Amino acid sequence: MKSILKVEEHSVHLWQACVPELLSQIPAFSVLLDENEIARAKRFHFDEHRQRYIVAHAVLRKILSLYTAISPEKMEFVLGPRGKPYLKENKWDLQFNVSHSHDRIVYALTHHVEVGVDIEKIEPHFDEGVAKRFFSAKEYAELMTLPEEKKISAFYRLWAGREAVIKALGEGLYAPLADFSLDLSQEAQTIKLMDDHYHLEYFFVDAGYQAAFATSQTVQKVIYQPPFIK
16 A cells, blocks of 8 residues: 655645534444544543544544555554654654544644644634633734624634644743734734744634644645545
């Protein structure tokens, strides 16, 4: 079996999956997981949370197999100091990140450099206290000046963007949350953080969600893979 796909330098591959569309495959997905994943899946109290976990991890294995030629069930991972998973055997220098919210899952892959991705379901409300605590002073001030009908979408845009950047920092790195600010008007932007520059870009998954990815490289091409269905 040969590797099918390859992530080139300065490019990002994005995948997505919709949990309800994959529920019928839960039995087949479950056998792909390792002992630790199975044990964690069993700890979920609610079926929907357990199902989301199984789908997210099994689909990750199947996607990575397209780039590595490793069978999904034989894939091994190691965890970084902060719990971020990496491929144990990684001669392809493949980096990846996963995020899920309710029924949607997104995956981002890069070559060599760290990548972060985040998706947030847009709720009909937001917590102003959370915004004040976790956003920069500039972001919070801008958010509060927006008309009421625009505040909710702006909140989730900032939240997803910031999460993507933070996840792109990689393991062992930490930056105070106030050290960077996002531009609400830009779909793609460069964030300077800890003497490095990060490319942040928003992308569409569903009208009810906000998604973004970030990576520590200049991005020349974004490959939107078709929604995962099997």
